[in-house]
Amino acid sequence: MKKLLSFLFLLGLTFNLSAQIRTDLRLPELNGYKVLKCDFHIHTVFSDGLVWPTVRVDEAYREGLDVIAISDHIEYRPHKDDIKASFNRSYDIAEKYAKGKGVTVIKGSEITRSMPPGHSNALFLSNCDSLDTPNYMDAFRAAKKQKAFIFWNHPGWDAQQPDTTLWWKEHSELFDGGYMHGIEVVNGNDYSPEAHQWCLDKKLTMLGNTDIHAPIQADYDFAKGEHRPMTLVFVRDNSVQGIREALENRRTVVYFQDKIVGEEGYVKELFENSIEILSVDKSEKNVRIVLRNKTDLPFKLKKTAHDINLVYFREYEIKPHGTHAINIKLNNGVKSGNVNFEVTNLLVKPNIGMQYNYPL
Incomplete structure (x- = not known):
């Protein structure tokens, strides 16, 4: 009986400690x-x-x-x-x-x-x-x-x-x-x-x-x-x-x-301080940007209006504490431009995500 009571006491203590993590x-x-x-x-x-x-x-x-x-x-x-x-x-x-x-x-x-x-x-x-x-x-x-x-x-x-x-x-x-x-x-x-x-x-x-x-x-x-x-x-x-x-x-x-x-100012700063650019590799026809999310927040990106000579995927999700590569193809001799996104889960107007652009 003493062993049982001791076990139940330790079990209860364990539950109590885990409840306070x-x-x-x-x-x-x-x-x-x-x-x-x-x-x-x-x-x-x-x-x-x-x-x-x-x-x-x-x-x-x-x-x-x-x-x-x-x-x-x-x-x-x-x-x-x-x-x-x-x-x-x-x-x-x-x-x-x-x-x-x-x-x-x-x-x-x-x-x-x-x-x-x-x-x-x-x-x-x-x-x-x-x-x-x-x-x-x-x-x-x-x-x-x-x-x-x-x-x-x-x-x-x-x-x-x-x-x-x-x-x-x-x-x-x-x-x-x-x-x-x-x-x-x-x-x-x-x-x-x-x-x-x-x-x-x-x-x-x-x-x-x-x-x-x-x-x-x-x-x-x-x-x-x-x-x-x-x-x-x-x-x-x-x-x-x-x-x-x-x-x-x-x-x-x-x-x-x-x-x-x-409000957009605070939301934008939160986003910019959450994302770290690990590397940017640029060649004559391609750019590869590797990002790291330093937070527990996910970020969902959707391509918006852009130069049609910059070719990249429509949607991305940068997961919490994850890394993500964005590959941009440069067509017709284009050397620069803006990669444009709406961050759809950062709402700066009613049901409208924050617009963001990254200059190449």
């Missing part, structure tokens, strides 16, 4: 900025989530996240008969548990209203309880008084906008009044091209989050290579103030499935 997403730095992997929209049992706040910290650590925001609903708490607490309590538990684990926890809440204006997250709050008010504008005013960073959640959610994704007059009032600083371009695995365009037009910060309620592995099959969506934030330092400063200045892109969504 961190998998880091390897990415390049951008022009001196450090890249933080963030999820600013998650739920616990203190609203309609199914896990304790400490579980969210452990999930974030295992999946290589640097920052999470506990954003439990203000208006919707289906477990309130069993869990009676301040709206600050889920953050307090998670923040205390996260100390020393390399995960920063941001205090936030979700203002949960029907459309319009729908749901919004307020981050960097000092007191979540003050948002508990019948009038939605009073909740936004309370968040603004605390200098919160506020973003519109899942604008195309079919439960609230089943046929079209609209920008309502109430959103103009929030935007014009300084109550909207960003929009979720990705929620779970749902990408909103309308939100992408609004962010570009109105200079709003792009965010991508899980909006997770169940245990994370219920929604994402990590064994098959799936990953949670996240917001990549380019910070000068990884303090809470540094994260806020980056969000306020729109230094973000969104990573979901195998795609990056963002």
